[in-house]
Amino acid sequence: MTIDTEATTPTAQLDVAKVRQDFPILQREIHGKPLIYLDNSATTQRPDSVIDAMSDFYRTSNANVHRGVHLLSEEATDAYEGARSKVAAFLNADSTQSIIFTRNTTESINLVAHAWARRHVREGDEILLTVMEHHSNLVPWQLLAQERGCKLRFLDIDESGHLQLDHLDEVLNEHTRLVALTHVSNALGTVNAIPTIACAAHSVGAKVLVDGAQGVPHGPVDVQALDCDFYAYSPHKALGPLGIGVLWGRRDVLEEMDPFLGGGEMIRDVTLERSTWAAVPHKFEAGTPSVADAVGLGASIDYLNELGTAAIRQHEVRINEYLLGRLRELPWLTVYGPQDPHDRCSLASFNDNQIHAHDLGTILDQHGIAIRAGHHCAKPLMRRLGVMATARASFYVYNDLDEVDRLVDALFEARKVFGLAT
Amino acid sequence: MQGLDDLYREVILDHYRTPHGADAIDGPAIKVEGFNPLCGDELVMELSVDADGRIAALHIEPNGCSISVASASMLVQQLSGKTLAEAIALKDTFKAVMRGESWPEGQDFGDLEALEGVKNFPVRIKCALLAWTTLEQALAQYDPDLADQVEADDDIEVKTH
Numbered sequence: 001m002t003i004d005t006e007a008t009t010p011t012a013q014l015d016v017a018k019v020r021q022d023f024p025i026l027q028r029e030i031h032g033k034p035l036i037y038l039d040n041s042a043t044t045q046r047p048d049s050v051i052d053a054m055s056d057f058y059r060t061s062n063a064n065v066h067r068g069v070h071l072l073s074e075e076a077t078d079a080y081e082g083a084r085s086k087v088a089a090f091l092n093a094d095s096t097q098s099i100i101f102t103r104n105t106t107e108s109i110n111l112v113a114h115a116w117a118r119r120h121v122r123e124g125d126e127i128l129l130t131v132m133e134h135h136s137n138l139v140p141w142q143l144l145a146q147e148r149g150c151k152l153r154f155l156d157i158d159e160s161g162h163l164q165l166d167h168l169d170e171v172l173n174e175h176t177r178l179v180a181l182t183h184v185s186n187a188l189g190t191v192n193a194i195p196t197i198a199c200a201a202h203s204v205g206a207k208v209l210v211d212g213a214q215g216v217p218h219g220p221v222d223v224q225a226l227d228c229d230f231y232a233y234s235p236h237k238a239l240g241p242l243g244i245g246v247l248w249g250r251r252d253v254l255e256e257m258d259p260f261l262g263g264g265e266m267i268r269d270v271t272l273e274r275s276t277w278a279a280v281p282h283k284f285e286a287g288t289p290s291v292a293d294a295v296g297l298g299a300s301i302d303y304l305n306e307l308g309t310a311a312i313r314q315h316e317v318r319i320n321e322y323l324l325g326r327l328r329e330l331p332w333l334t335v336y337g338p339q340d341p342h343d344r345c346s347l348a349s350f351n352d353n354q355i356h357a358h359d360l361g362t363i364l365d366q367h368g369i370a371i372r373a374g375h376h377c378a379k380p381l382m383r384r385l386g387v388m389a390t391a392r393a394s395f396y397v398y399n400d401l402d403e404v405d406r407l408v409d410a411l412f413e414a415r416k417v418f419g420l421a422t
Numbered sequence: 423m424q425g426l427d428d429l430y431r432e433v434i435l436d437h438y439r440t441p442h443g444a445d446a447i448d449g450p451a452i453k454v455e456g457f458n459p460l461c462g463d464e465l466v467m468e469l470s471v472d473a474d475g476r477i478a479a480l481h482i483e484p485n486g487c488s489i490s491v492a493s494a495s496m497l498v499q500q501l502s503g504k505t506l507a508e509a510i511a512l513k514d515t516f517k518a519v520m521r522g523e524s525w526p527e528g529q530d531f532g533d534l535e536a537l538e539g540v541k542n543f544p545v546r547i548k549c550a551l552l553a554w555t556t557l558e559q560a561l562a563q564y565d566p567d568l569a570d571q572v573e574a575d576d577d578i579e580v581k582t583h
Contacts, residue, residue: 355488356486356488357487358461358486358487358546358549359430359488359489362546363426374460374462375461375462379462382462388463389462417430419432
């Protein structure tokens with residue numbers, strides 16, 4: 001999503017009613033009300049096809065991968081490597097071998113911190129981050145900075161929640177070894193201008209890591225067009241299973257990296273004294289992988305491709321336009337992040353001027369509406385905004401405009417519960 | 423909605439709007455900060471004890487949801503002027519109620535009784551406990567012999583000064 005999706009070619013609109021039928025959990029009632037699931041930035045729900053693919057794997061093809069000579073192991077290996085191919089195509093990766101399976105985005109970022117940064121970042125070097133990073137793209141670099149004596153620098157945001165690109169020159173220099181930033185803010189929804197930042201980073205010789213946890217779910221991602229060196233994401237935020245993560249790295253960069261975890265699967269040869277490493281990507285995948293999760297991931301990509309990533313993005317912009325408009329009707333709300341529906345993914349982070357976000361969360365839950373309330377694992381950003389917490393409603397492919405209305409109705413109800421004017 | 427009315431009783435909202443303990447303490451006082459890392463709620467608590475071993479003054483700077491603020495405000499309301507032994511007894515009773523026990527019969531716990539509705543919202547119990555866990559640390563800091571009052575709580579961290 002370089003947001004090249006302001007469709008030059010018309011895209012079929014998502015049939016949300018039809019999509020909803022694919023998600024069994026949406027039949028649930030919460031406190032006697034139909035579930036309105038608006039916590040998609042934390043994790044999405046899964047369609048039947050993903051659940052069935054994982055169940056079928058366990059029922060019919062379960063075996064360990066890359067080591068058996070028997071048919072089941074062959075089938076399991078094909079399923080696992082088939083998922084890798086699907087991810088590579090989905091991200092327009094330069095090669096299938098440049099896709100590494102991890103546990104989640106956090107582990108993907110830690111992999112880069114250990115296997116790349118420990119070799120390339122030294123005392124006096126700098127790593128450039130932004131104030132809007134999730135803790136998962138901040139704490140690993142703090143640990144590295146403590147170990148290596150390197151310096152962390154931060155690109156700030158402006159009042160609209162965009163990165164201050166005009167200040168990039170002040171924080172980027174010949175000492176910068178890495179620029180690590182999020183594709184899309186999980187707390188503001190801001191979509192960042194990755195190609196612009198990557199171009200500037202490369203001009204000073206720095207590598208670029210993109211935290212794509214909130215990027216992949218919300219539209220087409222082309223890692224080559226983004227011009228980054230690493231791209232990490234968690235499939236469970238895009239209809240895939242919990243328990244598997246993805247790291248894409250440029251093949252030439254991956255080839256010269258050290259291993260991450262040591263153990264089985266990642267070796268070429270082992271003696272009692274030393275070992276040599278398997279080829280990329282297996283060098284980075286020690287131990288038995290989560291094969292069924294990879295199979296489910298493959299099925300989730302098939303599902304997303306069927307919907308069409310450009311159509312998903314259009315759906316999000318449509319939600320945003322309506323959502324931001326409705327929230328503006330409530331003068332007691334502060335809505336954070338870009339006001340242009342095209343500059344954000346389909347989430348709204350907001351605060352009532354009298355009711356704490358946790359109280360909103362509890363009251364909305366009683367209406368069957370699941371939102372997130374808190375610091376969103378982005379405490380530095382909360383401090384930057386001058387708040388302790390926000391309420392966040394995040395939408396996805398099965399959410400429609402009527403759910404925006406239910407959300408707004410419940411926000412009115414919350415005022416009544418607290419005896420406040422509306 | 424029945425559940426919500428039970429949680430957000432008027433007395434709780436009153437404490438939330440205008441918490442007790444806003445006045446700063448003149449003179450020396452114990453100062454501790456309580457955090458709830460999971461939700462980000464914070465509470466600064468200052469406490470002074472007079473020569474008779476009574477809580478002479480309590481000052482709080484709450485920053486959190488209605489339940490955590492109201493609970494801290496009620497703590498101030500209930501404990502000002504009480505002996506440390508009385509404070510510990512009330513704290514133990516309140517924590518027991520939050521764990522599911524009933525209020526002891528024949529005693530009046532004032533506004534605090536309104537927090538009983540929190541029991542029906544398990545994820546919010548830690549909000550109601552923040553002030554009381556912070557108090558434990560303040561007592562331990564005042565008198566090291568009271569260190570055994572500090573119960574390990576996975577959800578709440580307390581920083582002493």
